[in-house]
Amino acid sequence: MNERTALRSGATTPAEPIELKRQIGLYAATAITVGNIIGSGIFRSPHSVAQHLSGFWIVLAAWVVGGVLSICGSLVLAELAVASPKTGGLYVFIRESFGDAFGFVFGWANLWVIKPTVIASITSVFALYFCQVLHLPKSAEFPSGAAAILVLTFINWLGAKEGAGTQSLFTTLKVVGIAMLCVAAFALPTSHAATPVAAAAPVAAFSFGAFAVAMISILFAYDGWTDSTYVAGEIVEPKRTLPIAIVWGTWLVIAVYVLTNIAYYHVLGADGVARYEAVGSETIHRLMGDWGARALAVLVAVSTFGTTNGAILTGPRVTQAMAADGLLWKPLARLDPRRGTPSLALWIQGVLSCVWLWCASGFEDVSGWFVTTSWAFYALTTAALFVQRRKESRGGIAAPSYRTPFFPFPALLFIVATAMIIVSDLHDSGWKAWAGVGIAALGFPVYFVWKGRRPGTGGGGRTAAA
Secondary structure: OOOEEEEEEEEEEEEEEEEOOEEEEHHHHHHHHHHHHHOHHHHHHHHHHHHHHHOOOHHHHHHHHHHHHHHHHHHHHHHHHHHOOOOOOOOHHHHHHOOOHHHHHHHHHHHHHHHHHHHHHHHHHHHHHHHHHHHOOOHHHHHHHHHHHHHHHHHHHHHHHHHHHHHHHHHHHHHHHHHHHHHHHOOOOOOOOOOOOOOOOOOOOOOHHHHHHHHHHHHHHHHOOHHHHHHHHEEEOOHHHHHHHHHHHHHHHHHHHHHHHHHHHHHHHHHHHHHOOOHHHHHHHHHHHHHHHHHHHHHHHHHHHHHHHHHHHHHHHHHHHHOOOOOOOHHEEEEEOOOOOOOOHHHHHHHHHHHHHHHHHHHHHHHHOOOOHHHHHHHHHHHHHHHHHHHOOOOOOOOOOOOOOOOOHHHHHHHHHHHHHHHHHHHHHHHHHHHHHHHHHHHHHHHHHHHHHHOHHHHHHOOOOO
């Protein structure tokens, strides 16, 4: 990869290559998983789900189904990560199993659509609540959001330790805050009147289509269980750390989500969850009044700020890994000589995220771009495990120390269920889901043009830590 040049005794000699260092420990790696999943979804998605599904038990079952799918995916992902603990995560697994073209397409989508829209959508929620807390006008939301993106990009530019430390801090704060909300829901009486709001539209009888649409909101809320693999090349003792961070981090989120939904329904009831978009705010308002609602706004701002940081930390690692393999412009592979961070990739991602934030009018305007596209790549990554197992059986690679329990059932369940939900979403949702998939698919012709102009670059290897 890139090399530094040192001057010694008047002569020019090459120094050691700049490498990504393993400096992210177990707590920080788990915080990346937990913090990147828990963002704004648990404060917004319960309302969306309740608009499509009627009744507490069917809603709770939908959240459990989303959790089971995420666990099935995380069990598979843990085996892939232990087998190839390299920076780049899903890009690495897809490329090693299906070749350069598919690896390029994922990285292309990650660069232009997935990570910038994730960052923009979460930041739009942060800016909304941040401005509410400080009583700033609506016009301040974009500058506040853009400032947050640039500040967090700067922190992650300083070093992986700084980025991971920020993630650990905000993940701890958000989990403690949500736990306090749940305790208050069961310990305090509903002493304040309900906020006036129009009655919710009646929910139609149960159908698979309605369930699938509701699952899109739930899958958005669970999105992020893959993210610790993007920094696998910087995680200490990855073969021990990654299964814990991925699998047990996802289990922790499932517990938090189920408990939080029970708390919402305990205070608001099914009708209240369906009526109030800001279910978290209304829940705490019923218990503590206006000051409680303001405290909840602070919690949402803290939660989304931390999730934005996690996305900013992990996204550029894919771009850097692709460039190091010769699949993108080579300067994108360079690491800062002093800080060891993918500087150019970080700042390009920051600029693209600000552009998406500027173009979007709010969360819903941008979130539809990435959910279906992301989960399609999750299904493809899960399929990579079958390729890896076949290589093992032929003696091509050694078996990793971690094995997916009950294989192949978790992988098959995840692929089939995800495919059904994606097809339903493409059928029932708006043009944005198709646009996100279309931009990803555009990566195929771009790859072949790139390959044609730069013959032989696809087989390049990385010298950075893997």
